[in-house]
Amino acid sequence: MSCLERAMAIFSSLYACLKRIKPAGRRGGAGRTAGEEAEDEPSSLFFDLRTLQVATNFFSELNQLGHGGFGPVYKGLMPSGQEIAVKKLSLTSRQGMREFTNEVKLLLKIQHRNLVMLMGCCVEGSEKMLVYEYLSNKSLDCFLFGKEKSARLDWITRFRIITGVARGLLYLHEEAPARIIHRDIKASNILLDDQLNPKISDFGLARLFPGDDTHLNTFRISGTHGYMAPEYAMRGYLSVKTDVFSYGVLVLEIVSGRKNHDSQLGGEKMDLLSYTWKLFQEGKSLDLVDSSLAKYNPDEAAMSIQLGLLCCQASYADRPDMNSVHLMLSSDSFTLPRPGKPGLQGRVGRWTTNTSSAFTNTNPSSTQTGATKVSASSSFIEEYSRNSISISSFDEGR
Ligand SMILES: Nc1ncnc2c1ncn2[C@@H]1O[C@H](COP(=O)(O)OP(=O)(O)O)[C@@H](O)[C@H]1O
Numbered sequence: 342m343s344c345l346e347r348a349m350a351i352f353s354s355l356y357a358c359l360k361r362i363k364p365a366g367r368r369g370g371a372g373r374t375a376g377e378e379a380e381d382e383p384s385s386l387f388f389d390l391r392t393l394q395v396a397t398n399f400f401s402e403l404n405q406l407g408h409g410g411f412g413p414v415y416k417g418l419m420p421s422g423q424e425i426a427v428k429k430l431s432l433t434s435r436q437g438m439r440e441f442t443n444e445v446k447l448l449l450k451i452q453h454r455n456l457v458m459l460m461g462c463c464v465e466g467s468e469k470m471l472v473y474e475y476l477s478n479k480s481l482d483c484f485l486f487g488k489e490k491s492a493r494l495d496w497i498t499r500f501r502i503i504t505g506v507a508r509g510l511l512y513l514h515e516e517a518p519a520r521i522i523h524r525d526i527k528a529s530n531i532l533l534d535d536q537l538n539p540k541i542s543d544f545g546l547a548r549l550f551p552g553d554d555t556h557l558n559t560f561r562i563s564g565t566h567g568y569m570a571p572e573y574a575m576r577g578y579l580s581v582k583t584d585v586f587s588y589g590v591l592v593l594e595i596v597s598g599r600k601n602h603d604s605q606l607g608g609e610k611m612d613l614l615s616y617t618w619k620l621f622q623e624g625k626s627l628d629l630v631d632s633s634l635a636k637y638n639p640d641e642a643a644m645s646i647q648l649g650l651l652c653c654q655a656s657y658a659d660r661p662d663m664n665s666v667h668l669m670l671s672s673d674s675f676t677l678p679r680p681g682k683p684g685l686q687g688r689v690g691r692w693t694t695n696t697s698s699a700f701t702n703t704n705p706s707s708t709q710t711g712a713t714k715v716s717a718s719s720s721f722i723e724e725y726s727r728n729s730i731s732i733s734s735f736d737e738g739r
């Protein structure tokens with residue numbers, strides 16, 4: 342054996358040794374990086390409660406990043422120096438340990454550059470927690486609606502966020518190992534990395550709480566009011582088009598730099614969807630663009646506004662799927678269909694729709710929405726009562 346061969350042999354056995362060393366705090370399995378497959382043995386997805394306590398300064402208030410419908414989120418620092426975000430699930434899931442673990446294992450395999458990476462979970466007694474990669478810029482709402490609107494959120498960045506979220510949703514709907522309907526697309530669920538690239542968070546959370554009506558009511562009422570598709574809000578009809586509607590609202594918020602409902606704006610401007618529709622009909626769409634933007638690309642802005650309206654069509658059959666959205670955003674030559682009136686949410690809780698079909702699907706392979714109980718031309722003029730929300734359909738099949 343030559344000197345070089347011997348050195349190589351020593352190096353490779355050293356490397357094999359290092360690979361077997363477990364990172365502190367993880368009960369087996371090496372820390373995953375995006376792109377790696379989740380390991381099969383269940384232990385690889387568990388974090389010790391003690392490790393998370395130390396990492397988050399015993400879940401101190403100072404470490405709290407926010408509090409959503411599922412419970413508080415804390416920033417943590419692992420002994421390796423890696424920053425993490427720990428979501429304490431305060432709702433009790435009806436799932437047993439095994440089912441919960443299986444769902445987390447599945448979610449670990451769902452990885453994309455536009456999704457926040459789930460690293461694992463912690464289950465100790467009744468406590469359940471999810472551990473995510475930490476994103477230093479937090480969420481899009483902080484940039485978009487914060488008092489000090491960030492100058493970093495220029496048009497190029499905004500358009501990159503619009504396309505990145507579309508890419509992440511397309512992956513969840515069509516390409517992931519299991520189809521995921523997110524159900525809670527909104528500005529605070531779009532996290533931003535160091536370069537302000539968007540990453541969708543909280544995907545698959547609904548999967549961890551199957552059949553838990555209390556949770557779902559909380560989920561909807563606290564989290565998604567203003568982003569909810571009419572058929573989902575009123576009847577619980579769920580399909581990929583539920584996410585498309587929320588995505589449409591989000592796109593309009595990104596272009597306009599305002600929330601979907603802002604009573605301080607008063608009058609016709611209060612409701613983002615109705616106001617956008619009004620401007621569109623008057624041929625003044627670009628008046629919607631955030632006035633704090635020094636410059637922007639008018640073609641991209643006009644296209645985004647039209648796309649936002651298309652995604653918010655009242656009837657789910659009239660909304661594009663994410664395949665088509667992605668195509669529209671990435672092709673210069675694609676002529677967008679003219680949208681009809683969007684599913685407007687009246688102030689007294691009244692949804693009204695227009696039944697004309699504005700959207701022609703360009704991708705025949707992806708016309709299935711999964712929701713079958715509402716006819717494409719049905720018209721909702723119904724009181725929307727928060728108390729009457731119930732889940733009648735959980736069809737998530739492709
Ligand atoms: N992985 C993460 N990295 C950094 N900040 C996060 C992360 N996850 C959540 N956050 C912050 O914590 C806040 C609360 O999160 P969450 O409980 O999901 O509630 P919501 O999404 O309803 O705001 C978010 O708005 C976001 O600013």
Ligand SMILES: [Mg+2]
Binds near residue numbers: 409529530
């Ligand atoms: Mg969230």
